[in-house]
Amino acid sequence: AGRPVSSCLRQNLFVASLETSLPDIETVFVEKSISCVPVIIYADGGEPVLGERSQRKREPTLLGIISRTDVLREHSFYSSVQRLSPNHLPHITRHPGDDDR
Numbered sequence: 001a002g003r004p005v006s007s008c009l010r011q012n013l014f015v016a017s018l019e020t021s022l023p024d025i026e027t028v029f030v031e032k033s034i035s036c037v038p039v040i041i042y043a044d045g046g047e048p049v050l051g052e053r054s055q056r057k058r059e060p061t062l063l064g065i066i067s068r069t070d071v072l073r074e075h076s077f078y079s080s081v082q083r084l085s086p087n088h089l090p091h092i093t094r095h096p097g098d099d100d101r
Contacts, residue, residue, distance in 0.1 A: 016066065026071045036067045 016025060016037050025037055 022066075022071060022074050025066055029068055029071065036065045 016028070028034070028037060
C-alpha cells in the first residue's frame with residue numbers, strides 16, 4: 001500500500017494519474033522544468049474534483065514516482081533496461097518479492 005501524500009507535495013509538483021501516457025509526462029517535464037512526477041490514486045479510485053466542497057474528503061495515496069530517466073528508458077536511450085508500455089506509465093505497484101519472469 002502507498003503512503004498519504006503531504007499537502008506540500010500536492011502543491012509543489014505536478015501529479016499524474018495512472019492513465020497518463022508517457023508522452024504526456026514527457027511534455028510536463030519540458031513545460032514545467034521538473035525532474036519527477038508523483039503518481040497517485042484515490043481510495044475510491046476516483047480523480048480529484050476541484051470546487052466541490054460537498055464531497056467527502058478523499059485522501060490520495062502515492063503509488064510511485066516517474067522520473068526523466070524512465071522516459072529516456074522508454075526511448076531506448078538505456079537499452080539494457082526493459083522497455084515500458086508504449087501508452088501508459090510503468091508498472092509501479094510491484095512489491096518486493098514479486099516475480100514476473
